Amino acid sequence: MNYEHSMSTHPLKLIECPRDAMQGIHEFIPTDLKAEYINKLLQVGFDTIDFGSFVSPKAIPQMSDTREVLKRLDLSSSKSKLLAIIANLRGAEEAVAFNEISYLGFPFSVSETFQQRNTNSSITESFDTVQKIQSLCVKNNKQLVIYISMGFGNPYGDEWSAEIVSKWVNEMNKIGVNIISLSDTIGVSNPENIIYIYSNLSKDHPAIEFGVHLHSTPSTRVEKIDAxxxxxxxRFDSALKGFGGCPMAKDDLTGNIATEGILSYLEQNNINTGLNMRAWEEAMILSSRVFL
Incomplete structure (x- = not known):
């Protein structure tokens, strides 16, 4: 296969992730400022904004005001859709009640240790939850996005292989999940395994919309996007200026892929994003007030 000319039947979708960028910040970001920032991002023209989460406020205090933020969002002139992260059925039941939310995102780890730490349940228990959430989404006209976290390896010594990832993708496919994002939670992906895993999964499951939620250092960002x-x-998840990431990464430089890195790559390859760059520049300026 010639990767230089590999084609995709899926359209370009850029998913901006202020929720992921904000959630690890210890000092509480005022609700009005969060909403102002997300409203600015809604003007840029991203396909989706990962804006908040319906999870325990004890687990992620920064996201405890997601409902209040949602009330302040102006979707009237935005083509962007909203995605909320949930970690259990209770959160999903709350999220589907909001007409403004199009997508529910569930972190499903192929690392047993991480799944226990992240959702307080085993992989098998989490899959049972996924089935219930998928049914809930279908009934409420929402789409479930599964994030395969630790999708490229884990730091715990848990068994990992491309075959394990493929097995769980197959299980998700059987229950009707058709958007899956491969998440490099701790920044261990490289061009070789990105190409190998992604191309094989997309070949085996052409109807599924696969995306990537990569973490990287500034020096490895471009090669991962390119791969x-x-x-x-x-389908690319990213965060403006690369804010956010995983606290379990190997070093402080490992974080979310910076949105401007993806935009630069696409521009250099003459790929039109259709984004409102004036709104983008305004969001960049506003970010300095959000992320001190």
């Missing part, structure tokens, strides 16, 4: 694009990926 995913050449493998056929057209």
């Amino acid at each position: 995913a694009w050449k493998a056929g990926c057209r």
Whole structure:
């Protein structure tokens, strides 16, 4: 297969992730400021905004005001759709009640240790939860996005292989999940395994919309974006200026892929994003007030 010319039947979708960027910040960001920032991002033209989460406020205090933020969002002139992260059925039941939310995102780890730490349940128990959430989404006209976390390896010594990832993707496919994002939670992906895993999964499951939620250092960002694009990926999660990431990463430089890095890559390859760059520049300026 010639990855230089690999094609995709899926359109380009850029998912901006202020929720992921904000959630690890210890000092509480005022609700009005969160809403102002997300409203500005809604003007840029991203496909989706990962805006908040319906999880325990004890687990993630920064997201305890997600409902209040949602009330302040102006979707009237935005083509962007909203995604909320949930970690259990209770959170999903709350999220589906909001007409403004199109997508529910569930972190499903192929690392037993991480799944226990993240959702307080085993992989098998989490899959049972996924089935219930998928049914809930279908009934309420929402779409479930599964994030395969620790999708490229884990730091705990838990068994990992491309075959394990493929097995769980297959299980998700059986229950009707058709959007799956491969998440490099701790920044251990590289161009070789991105191309191998992504291209094989997309070949085996052509109807599924696969995306990537990569973490990287500034020096490895471009090569990871390039590998995913050449493998056929057209769905990219990112955060402005690369804010956020995983506290379990190997070093402080490992974080979310910076949105401007993806935009630069696409521009250099003459790929039109259709974004409102004036609104983008205003969001960049506003971010300095949000992320001190």
